[in-house]
Amino acid sequence: MGFTKKDKAEKIIEDVLExxxxxxxxxxGASIAxxxxxxxxxxxxxxxxxxSSSGEMQLRWxxxxxxxxxxxxxxxxxxxxxxxxxxxxxxxDIDVQIxxxxxxxxxxxxxxxxxxRCEGFMECVTxxxxxxxxxxxxxxxxxxxxxxxxxxxxxxxxxxxxYHKVPVENKFYMGVQCFHCENAPxxxxxxxxxxxxxxxGIVVVDYNWCIGCRYCQAACPYFGRRFNWxxxxxxxEELTTKQHYLGNRKRPMGKMEKCTxxxxxxxxxxxxxxxxxxxxxxxxxxxxxxxxxxxRYVLKHKKVFRMxxxxxxxxxxxxxxx
Amino acid sequence: xxxxxxxxxxTFFIDAIRxxxxxxxxxxxxxxFLLIGMGLGIYAYSFQARFxxxxxxxxxxxxxxxxxxxxxxxxxxxxxxxxxxxxAYMFHDPDFHRVVIIGEGVAVAALIxxxxxxxxxxxxxxxxxxLIPGIGLFNFPSSILAWDVLVLNGYLLLNGLVPAYILYSHxxxxxxNEKLYRPFVFLSIFWAFSIHMVTAFLYQGLPxxxxxxxxxxxxxxLASAFAAGPALITLILAIIHNTTxxxxxxxxxxxxRLIIVIxxxxxxxxxxxxxxxxxxxxxxxxxxxxxxxxxxDGHTALVxxxxxxxxxxxxxxxxxxxxxxxNNPKVLLPACGFxxxxxxxxxxxxxxxxxxxxSPLGEVVDYLPTLVELGVTLGILCLGITVVxxxxxxxxxxxxxxxxxxxxxxK
Numbered sequence: 154m155g156f157t158k159k160d161k162a163e164k165i166i167e168d169v170l171e172x173x174x175x176x177x178x179x180x181x182g183a184s185i186a187x188x189x190x191x192x193x194x195x196x197x198x199x200x201x202x203x204x205s206s207s208g209e210m211q212l213r214w215x216x217x218x219x220x221x222x223x224x225x226x227x228x229x230x231x232x233x234x235x236x237x238x239x240x241x242x243x244x245x246d247i248d249v250q251i252x253x254x255x256x257x258x259x260x261x262x263x264x265x266x267x268x269x270r271c272e273g274f275m276e277c278v279t280x281x282x283x284x285x286x287x288x289x290x291x292x293x294x295x296x297x298x299x300x301x302x303x304x305x306x307x308x309x310x311x312x313x314x315x316y317h318k319v320p321v322e323n324k325f326y327m328g329v330q331c332f333h334c335e336n337a338p339x340x341x342x343x344x345x346x347x348x349x350x351x352x353x354g355i356v357v358v359d360y361n362w363c364i365g366c367r368y369c370q371a372a373c374p375y376f377g378r379r380f381n382w383x384x385x386x387x388x389x390e391e392l393t394t395k396q397h398y399l400g401n402r403k404r405p406m407g408k409m410e411k412c413t414x415x416x417x418x419x420x421x422x423x424x425x426x427x428x429x430x431x432x433x434x435x436x437x438x439x440x441x442x443x444x445x446x447x448x449r450y451v452l453k454h455k456k457v458f459r460m461x462x463x464x465x466x467x468x469x470x471x472x473x474x475x
Numbered sequence: 476x477x478x479x480x481x482x483x484x485x486t487f488f489i490d491a492i493r494x495x496x497x498x499x500x501x502x503x504x505x506x507x508f509l510l511i512g513m514g515l516g517i518y519a520y521s522f523q524a525r526f527x528x529x530x531x532x533x534x535x536x537x538x539x540x541x542x543x544x545x546x547x548x549x550x551x552x553x554x555x556x557x558x559x560x561x562x563a564y565m566f567h568d569p570d571f572h573r574v575v576i577i578g579e580g581v582a583v584a585a586l587i588x589x590x591x592x593x594x595x596x597x598x599x600x601x602x603x604x605x606l607i608p609g610i611g612l613f614n615f616p617s618s619i620l621a622w623d624v625l626v627l628n629g630y631l632l633l634n635g636l637v638p639a640y641i642l643y644s645h646x647x648x649x650x651x652n653e654k655l656y657r658p659f660v661f662l663s664i665f666w667a668f669s670i671h672m673v674t675a676f677l678y679q680g681l682p683x684x685x686x687x688x689x690x691x692x693x694x695x696x697l698a699s700a701f702a703a704g705p706a707l708i709t710l711i712l713a714i715i716h717n718t719t720x721x722x723x724x725x726x727x728x729x730x731x732r733l734i735i736v737i738x739x740x741x742x743x744x745x746x747x748x749x750x751x752x753x754x755x756x757x758x759x760x761x762x763x764x765x766x767x768x769x770x771x772d773g774h775t776a777l778v779x780x781x782x783x784x785x786x787x788x789x790x791x792x793x794x795x796x797x798x799x800x801x802n803n804p805k806v807l808l809p810a811c812g813f814x815x816x817x818x819x820x821x822x823x824x825x826x827x828x829x830x831x832x833x834s835p836l837g838e839v840v841d842y843l844p845t846l847v848e849l850g851v852t853l854g855i856l857c858l859g860i861t862v863v864x865x866x867x868x869x870x871x872x873x874x875x876x877x878x879x880x881x882x883x884x885x886k
Contacts, residue, residue: 217601221605221612224612291529297836299836307759307837308836308837309759309833309835309836309837309838310837311837313836313837313838329836338681338682338683341617341618342618342619342620342681343614343618343620344606344613344614344618344620344621344624345602345605345606345611345612345613345614346612346613346614347605347612361602362602362605362612363598363599363602364597364598364599364600364602364603364605364606365528365597365598365599365600365602366593366596366597366598366620367538367539367596367598368618368620368677370535370538371538371539371681371683371684371830371831372681372683373683373835374682374683374835375683375835375836376535376536376834376835376836378535379535380528380535380538380598381527381598382527382528382529382531382533382534382535383526383527383528383529384526384527405599406527406598407527407528407597407598407599408598408599409598464682464683
C-alpha cells in the first residue's frame with residue numbers, strides 16, 4: 154500500500170516536472186513526497202484556473218525542486234534563468250536579464266583599500282546598494298565605513314554610524330566588506346555547501362540552495378554576511394536589471410547574501426560598483442595573477458596589511474598606506 | 476484490552492492511544508492546556524511563515540537568539556538520559572533499571588523539541604531536504620552543523636527504538652532479548668556524549684567568536700547538562716511517584732541527588748575558571764564576557780539575567796549538596812527546579828546571545844525575543860511535554876502489567 158502511494162506521488166511530481174521517468178526521479182519522488190505538500194503551501198497560490206497563475210505555479214514548483222547551482226549543466230542553468238526571468242515578469246512586471254557567466258580563466262580577484270586616501274564620502278556604499286539591489290526597507294549594506302582615531306587600526310575601535318560632514322580633521326576612514334578569504338570559515342560552516350569559493354576567488358551563495366541556518370554568519374570574523382530577515386524591497390525604477398545568478402538577482406526571504414565583488418560586472422571585465430564610484434581613488438581591484446595589474450603594483454610597492462591576520466583566514470583584501 | 480496472546484504491533488499502537496485518551500479529569504484538562512499552547516505556537520509561527528524571521532528580535536548582529544538558545548540547552552537535557560542509562564545497563568543497578576525508561580522518554584521529547592527549534596529557526600525550512608544525504612548536498616565532514624544533524628537524529632533513533640523494542644516485548648509478555656539490544660545501549664551511551672560535544676563544537680569551532688572559541692565549552696556543556704537533566708528527571712519522577720500507582724524507590728532519588736551535586740560542582744568550578752580567564756587579564760577577546768556580566772556602552776540587557784542565574788545556581792547547588800532538610804522532598808525538589816532554571820538561563824540565552832555581541836566589528840546591540848518567538852517557544856515546549864506524557868504513560872502501563880504478570884508467574 155505504501156508503495157502505490159509513493160508511485161502516485163512520483164507520478165504527480167513527474168507530470169509537473171515534465172521529465173522522463175528514471176530511477177533517480179523515483180527515489181527523489183519517494184523521499185520528497187512529504188516536502189511536496191509543503192511546497193504547495195510555499196508557493197502560496199493555488200491554481201485558480203486562469204492561465205498566468207497556473208503558469209506561475211508551475212514555474213515556482215520547478216524552481217522548488219531545482220538542483221544546486223554547481224551541479225547544474227549549462228542547459229539546466231539556462232532553464233532556471235529563463236524561469237526566474239519569467240517569474241520576475243509575472244510577479245513584478247519587470248524585465249531582468251540574469252546571467253550565468255562562468256569565471257574567466259587565469260583570473261583571481263584581489264582588492265586593496267587605501268586608508269590614507271579614503272575620506273568617508275560613502276559613495277561606494279550608495280553605489281553598492283544600487284548595483285546589488287540591496288533591501289531598502291532594512292537599509293542593508295555590504296560595505297561599512299568606520300571613522301577611525303589615529304593610532305588605531307582595528308575597526309571595532311572606530312565609529313561605524315557616523316553621520317556628519319566628512320572628512321573630519323585628524324580622523325581616517327576604513328572600509329570593511331566581505332574579504333573573500335582563501336581559507337573562509339563561512340564555507341567550512343555551511344551544512345549544505347550553499348556557499349563556496351569560485352575559481353576566480355569570489356565567495357558566492359546559491360540563494361535557492363541556502364536553508365537560512367545562519368551558521369556562516371556566526372562563523373564570519375568580519376561581519377561580511379547579511380541575512381534576508383524579511384522580504385527585500387527595491388523600488389522598481391531603481392532596480393538594476395542586468396543581473397547574475399550568483400550576484401544581484403532577487404534574493405528570496407530567509408536566505409543569506411553578501412558582497413560578490415559585483416560578479417555581474419567583474420565577470421564581464423568591468424570594475425565593481427564601489428571601485429567605480431569612489432571619488433578619491435582609494436579602492437583598487439584587479440587580477441592577482443596578472444603581474445602588470447594595479448593590485449599587484451600595490452602589493453609590491455606599498456605597505457599593506459590584512460585584518461585579523463592572526464586567525465589565518467587569508468583575506469584577498471588588503472589595506473595600504475601611501 | 477486484548478489478551479496477551481493476541482497482542483501484535485497494531486494492538487500495541489491502538490492500546491497506546493487508548494491508554495492515553497483515558498485518564499482523570501485533571502489529566503485531561505492538562506492535556507487541553509497543552510493543546511492550546513501548541514495552537515498558540517502554530518498561530519505565532521504563522522507570522523513567521525508570512526513575514527520571515529523579521530518578526531523575531533534577531534538581526535544581522537545577533538543572528539541567533541531564543542530558538543538556538545533553547546535548542547542548545549535541550550540537547551543537554553537529551554544527553555542527560557545517559558546518567559540513568561549508564562548505571563542501569565552498565566552497572567546493572569536494579570533501582571535505575573526501573574526508571575531508565577522514563578529517562579529515555581525525556582530524551583526523546585527533548586530531541587523532538589531540539590529539532591523543532593532548529594526548524595523554526597531556519598530561514599528556509601522548506602529547503603530542509605537539501606540536508607538529506609542523497610537528494611541534498613551534505614557538507615560532511617567539514618561542517619559541524621552537518622555532524623550535529625547526524626548525531627541528533629541518530630540519538631533520537633537509538634533512544635526511540637531500544638525502549639520501543641523493550642516495551643513491545645514486555646507488552647507481549649516476553650522478556651526482551653538483552654543480547655539483541657545491549658550493543659545499541661552501549662552505542663547510545665557513547666552517542667549521548669557525542670551529541671553534546673558536537674553541539675558544543677558548533678560554537679567552540681568558530682575563531683570569529685572568542686567567547687565560544689574556548690576548549691572548556693564541551694566539557695562544561697556536559698557538566699551543566701548532567702546537573703540540569705537529572706534535576707528535571709528527579710522532578711518528573713516525583714510527579715509520577717505522587718500521581719500514579721508506579722512507585723519510585725527513595726534510593727533512586729538519593730542516587731540522582733549525588734549525580735546532580737557532583738555535576739553541578741564541576742560545572743561551577745569550570746565557570747569560575749572561565750570567569751578567571753576573562754577578567755584576570757582582560758583582552759579584547761573578553762569583550763563578550765564584559766558585555767554579559769557588566770554591560771557595555773550602556774547596553775545591559777543580560778547583566779541581571781546572568782547574575783540571577785549564577786546566584787540561583789550557587790544557592791541550589793549548596794542546598795542539594797548540604798541537604799539542609801534531611802532528605803525532605805519539600806526542600807530538595809524546589810532546589811532541583813531552581814537548578815534546572817538557572818542552568819537554562821545560563822546555557823541558553825546567557826551563552827548564545829553574548830557570543831554574538833559585540834559584533835566582529837565592535838558594534839553592541841541588545842537582543843530581546845519578540846512575542847512571536849515566545850509564542851513559538853511555548854508551542855514547542857507544549858509539544859515536548861505532550862510527547863513526554865504520551866511516552867511515559869504508555870511505558871508505565873506496560874511495565875506495570877509486565878511486573879504484575881511476572882509476580883503472578885512466580886507464585
